[in-house]
Amino acid sequence: SQTIHQWPATLVQPVGSPLSLECTVEGTSNPNLYWYRQAAGRGLQLLFYSVGIGQISSEVPQNLSASRPQDRQFILSSKKLLLSDSGFYLCAWSVQSSYEQYFGPGTRLTVT
Amino acid sequence: AQSVTQLDSQVPVFEEAPVELRCNYSSSVSVYLFWYVQYPNQGLQLLLKYLSGSTLVKGINGFEAEFNKSQTSFHLRKPSVHISDTAEYFCAVSVPTGKLIFGQGTTLQVKP
Numbered sequence: 168s169q170t171i172h173q174w175p176a177t178l179v180q181p182v183g184s185p186l187s188l189e190c191t192v193e194g195t196s197n198p199n200l201y202w203y204r205q206a207a208g209r210g211l212q213l214l215f216y217s218v219g220i221g222q223i224s225s226e227v228p229q230n231l232s233a234s235r236p237q238d239r240q241f242i243l244s245s246k247k248l249l250l251s252d253s254g255f256y257l258c259a260w261s262v263q264s265s266y267e268q269y270f271g272p273g274t275r276l277t278v279t
Numbered sequence: 280a281q282s283v284t285q286l287d288s289q290v291p292v293f294e295e296a297p298v299e300l301r302c303n304y305s306s307s308v309s310v311y312l313f314w315y316v317q318y319p320n321q322g323l324q325l326l327l328k329y330l331s332g333s334t335l336v337k338g339i340n341g342f343e344a345e346f347n348k349s350q351t352s353f354h355l356r357k358p359s360v361h362i363s364d365t366a367e368y369f370c371a372v373s374v375p376t377g378k379l380i381f382g383q384g385t386t387l388q389v390k391p
Contacts (some may be wrong), residue, residue, distance in 0.1 A: 199377065210369065210383040211323075218377075257322055266311050266373040270322035 169194035172256050173271040180278055186231075186245040188274050190258030193239065198260040200241040201268065202233055217241060218263070228243040253278045280376045281306040285382035293390050294362055300355040300385045302370035311373040312353040314344055318366045319385075326368075329353060340364070365389045 170193045180186060187237050192198055202214040213226045216231035230249050234242045241258060255275050259268040286301040304310060311330050315323040327338025334346040344355045353370060367386050371379040 201378075211381045216378060255320075257351060259323075261377075266377065266379060267313070267325065267328060268379055269325070271316075272322045273320070275320065 169260075169269065171258060171260055171269060171271040173256075173274050175274060176272065177258050178277070180276065182250055182278055183247050186242040186243070186252070186257075187274070188256055188276075190241040190271055191239055192241075192260045192267045195239070195260070195262070197238060197263060199263060201233060201259040201261075202241065202243050203257040203259065205257060205273075207254070211257065215243070221253075238260050248278045250278050252276065281308075281310065281372050281380050283370055283372050283380050283382040285368075285370050285385045287381070287385050289371075289386045289388065291388045291390060292360055295359050297358050298356065298360050298387065299365075300368050300370075300387065302353045302355065302382060304351050304353065304370075304372045306372060308375060311371075312344075312346060313371040313379065314338065314342070314353070314355050314372060314383075315369045316340075316366050317369065323369060326355070360387070360389050361388050362391060 172191050199218055201216045204214055204219045205211050217223050217235045220235055229244050255273050257273045258271040261268045282305045284303045290373050292298045313328045314326040316326050317323045326342050327336045329336050329346045337343045342357050367384045370382040374385050
């Protein structure tokens, strides 16, 4: 069966520090991968999605970037964090031909 | 363009009472519809989905939803809720590019 992992689970970082969040999927090949951010009390905002290695689409201009160095690995990064980057970050995957998305457990990021 | 509106931000209900969480969508093309549940500090879990066929869709945990094309709605229902159903519920609609658009969420608060 397929599983999706995210780490770390929680992270507290100072303003201006770098960020790297990792997401990996097991049990499937060539998935679509997604990064979402969920601010407190708000819905999900799609940040990036990827249909293959090295193929990244950005949904909104921001302080973050994403990379997909391997088929089932998706990384969210920042060179310098802002206070507004705080939130709950969710990674998700889907089969290439399907809209149904499966979510990871999330990373709670607090920028201080 | 597609959009999703969840009509209630919070729904308080007593245990064992029925509940309906409302979702309307807007789209000029055929869509697929989903309901997800999110427990505190966790990722999203798929409750049910409408892809085609019967307009009454049954999901996990006793939930069901009815697709109404003429009213562009996909309301979620459960005949008798439990304390454990307390969570955030998200309605989502597909877009032709292969992504999902999520509503802002409805907080279901089940009281004893």
